């Protein structure tokens with residue numbers, strides 16, 4: 001394959017070789033479109049950070065049948081824990097499934113490492129016929145008569161022209177902002193994730209997390225871990241390493257003055273976490289932003305000659321218990337790729353025709369899910385959910401299980417006391433329950 | 443070892459340092475900035491407030507996460523862009 005020259009004209013230029021960009025490129029290139037995929041990293045994944053639990057196995061199986069047999073996956077996920085913590089106590093809900101939905105092809109979810117996975121996924125775009133141009137920064141879109149006609153790249157020659165530009169440039173979405181599709185984002189709309197990968201022997205991982213073979217586990221923590229900052233923490237098992245991290249709403253980091261890496265140490269030192277990490281050795285530290293406000297921070301997704309997909313479009317679902325972004329990035333990327341094919345067929349890349357993309361986001365389950373969970377971000381970052389309820393759960397079990405020679409105490413008075421101390425009223429509890437139900441049940 | 447200092451964390455990250463800084467502060471604006479929100483949020487701890495009110499900054503170990511740009515509320519105080527292609531942070535494991 002010869003290297004693309006900037007004088008070339010492409011049907012589609014995709015900016016960013018993350019899951020959104022590579023998915024878009026695969027779909028468009030397979031249909032025979034002339035696709036250029038531009039990535040600023042030395043290789044795809046070099047700039048990218050996720051937990052990472054990839055929940056889109058069945059969906060990706062439709063695009064690349066049996067993908068997990070060729071992709072660099074770590075473990076398939078059959079155990080999921082949700083853990084409420086106070087500074088000294090942990091209350092967990094343990095889910096384990098040996099049902100074929102989880103433990104047999106195409107599996108439900110896998111742990112992955114992005115620098116490895118993204119490289120593989122971008123290679124699938126190349127195999128489909130797309131050009132991959134790495135180590136190249138896109139500095140903005142080129143507009144002519146109100147229409148996007150290409151991108152400015154930071155190379156000597158400067159300009160690459162295309163009928164369609166698909167912006168898959170991630171959480172900061174500078175391209176969407178520069179094109180006037182996204183406003184400047186607010187600090188409460190994004191969270192900062194700091195992460196570590198710790199090396200640990202396979203045998204120790206199996207034993208500690210009660211796993212056999214290639215089974216994997218993800219643990220999600222809510223409560224005191226982030227101190228007063230709003231957020232949570234995670235711990236995922238890889239083949240021979242652990243991925244762990246703390247995620248905190250940026251506005252609350254500013255309000256509390258908490259340093260992200262100090263929260264990380266606080267998490268690792270927690271009595272419920274530390275024993276799981278014993279003997280593990282730091283391999284890499286990383287950090288990345290996460291768009292967490294879903295529906296509310298969605299930019300305009302379509303302009304003449306341009307579409308926005310993945311994190312750049314805010315398609316990252318933060319339900320409070322876990323983050324799903326990789327799968328929605330792929331789904332929206334695929335929808336954008338399909339819209340590109342239809343526009344190419346009629347040789348019309350005006351906004352009107354490209355609006356087809358927003359229609360396709362329904363059958364690709366992007367809009368459906370984001371609308372269903374549109375109340376979750378508010379609920380999750382509520383003060384009481386973050387601090388009071390985990391504390392109450394921990395304290396009540398603490399009390400219930402304690403046998404100290406004093407008369408037994410029932411739990412309700414303990415709840416009432418904890419609520420009094422925090423200034424929360426019973427009506428708040430009811431309101432929160434209702435909001436929880438509205439966020440997750442219907 | 444499990445517990446690590448910030449310096450130890452940063453030593454595990456690979457950076458290919460570009461010649462030109464991709465983030466530039468306006469010293470005057472920073473000096474008069476009361477909030478200095480960049481200081482505590484930066485996961486790489488690259489902003490160091492000095493006694494005279496100014497802020498010391500080195501771009502070399504930046505994750506390019508954009509958090510400083512997001513929190514800086516002073517118009518034009520922080521010029522932010524990506525390093526040239528292939529330069530900057532290069533994750534291998536995350």
Ligand SMILES: Cc1cc2nc3c(=O)[nH]c(=O)nc-3n(C[C@H](O)[C@H](O)[C@H](O)COP(=O)(O)OP(=O)(O)OC[C@H]3O[C@@H](n4cnc5c(N)ncnc54)[C@H](O)[C@@H]3O)c2cc1C
Nearest residue numbers: 016018019020040051053138169170193310311325326329
């Ligand atoms: C700590 C953390 C934990 C997470 N955990 C999970 C998880 O467990 N499961 C999950 O599903 N999601 C998780 N997410 C969310 C997930 O990472 C994102 O939703 C997903 O990466 C979005 O994919 P994307 O392709 O839209 O963007 P990205 O993956 O960010 O890809 C964007 C790409 O564009 C490139 N790029 C950007 N700007 C330019 C430019 N100007 N020129 C050229 N190239 C450019 C970047 O280098 C990058 O390769 C997590 C996120 C974080 C930060």
Ligand code: SF4
Nearest residue numbers: 472475480514516519
């Ligand atoms: S970079 Fe922005 S937030 Fe930081 S000191 Fe300067 S003006 Fe203040």
Ligand code: SF4
Nearest residue numbers: 484504505507508510
């Ligand atoms: S982009 Fe992120 S790592 Fe770089 S200086 Fe700003 S806050 Fe720090």
